[in-house]
Amino acid sequence: MVEVKFVKSIVETKDKPKLSLPEIVLCGRSNVGKSSFINSFFNRKNLAKVSSTPGKTRLINYYSVNDKFYIVDLPGFGYARAPKTEQAKWEKMITNFLLNSRNVLFAFHFIDSRHKPTNLDVLLRDFLNEFNISTKIILTKTDKLKQSELAKAKKNAKEFLSGEFDDSNIFFYSAVKGTGKNEIKKFLSKTFGFKI
Ligand SMILES: Nc1nc2c(ncn2[C@@H]2O[C@H](COP(=O)(O)OP(=O)(O)OP(=O)(O)O)[C@@H](O)[C@H]2O)c(=O)[nH]1
Numbered sequence: 001m002v003e004v005k006f007v008k009s010i011v012e013t014k015d016k017p018k019l020s021l022p023e024i025v026l027c028g029r030s031n032v033g034k035s036s037f038i039n040s041f042f043n044r045k046n047l048a049k050v051s052s053t054p055g056k057t058r059l060i061n062y063y064s065v066n067d068k069f070y071i072v073d074l075p076g077f078g079y080a081r082a083p084k085t086e087q088a089k090w091e092k093m094i095t096n097f098l099l100n101s102r103n104v105l106f107a108f109h110f111i112d113s114r115h116k117p118t119n120l121d122v123l124l125r126d127f128l129n130e131f132n133i134s135t136k137i138i139l140t141k142t143d144k145l146k147q148s149e150l151a152k153a154k155k156n157a158k159e160f161l162s163g164e165f166d167d168s169n170i171f172f173y174s175a176v177k178g179t180g181k182n183e184i185k186k187f188l189s190k191t192f193g194f195k196i
């Protein structure tokens with residue numbers, strides 16, 4: 001059985017949970033569906049706060065899975081009405097987090113499948129590269145796309161990943177329909193050696 005629980009919210013890495021475990025980081029633009037992913041993936045309605053108003057997740061939220069690894073939900077960035085100071089705060093929080101994270105195993109970079117990766121996605125990708133964090137892309141909200149549009153979204157993601165492209169680095173996901181859940185479960189089960 002998979003047991004997922006909310007552990008704590010932090011702003012600074014000095015406040016990380018005491019128990020040190022491998023971490024999977026969820027990152028991406030605001031409103032792409034990171035928090036919805038947590039709820040739908042673990043079949044838990046209100047584990048993570050979801051909102052149609054971007055910028056819902058302002059803190060770094062830790063969830064533990066079977067006390068074997070953490071899912072870390074990072075605040076989204078780049079929502080339209082965010083003031084510049086807010087953006088600067090985000091960059092500082094994320095770089096500080098990455099600088100002080102010894103336990104990050106990999107990141108899931110979330111991108112709305114309806115949109116091409118933006119310059120903010122490039123910025124995030126470059127941050128992750130700089131810190132040598134291997135990344136998988138999760139293309140979200142696929143329930144809103146037709147098959148042909150999905151193929152285009154995948155092509156854009158491939159271009160975005162360029163050199164590192166390999167089919168296993170891109171997942172399609174729909175929090176509404178549950179698309180992609182099994183592939184990601186399989187991948188995580190293989191990574192951690194227990195059934196998720
Ligand atoms: N149709 C559809 N809507 C989705 C999906 N995933 C998320 N949404 C909607 O997108 C909006 C934003 O979702 P969140 O999960 O709060 O996004 P987030 O990435 O956590 O946003 P921040 O906390 O601002 O970083 C909500 O209105 C969700 O209901 C999906 O797979 N399909």
Ligand SMILES: [Mg+2]
Nearest residue numbers: 034035056057
């Ligand atoms: Mg969120």
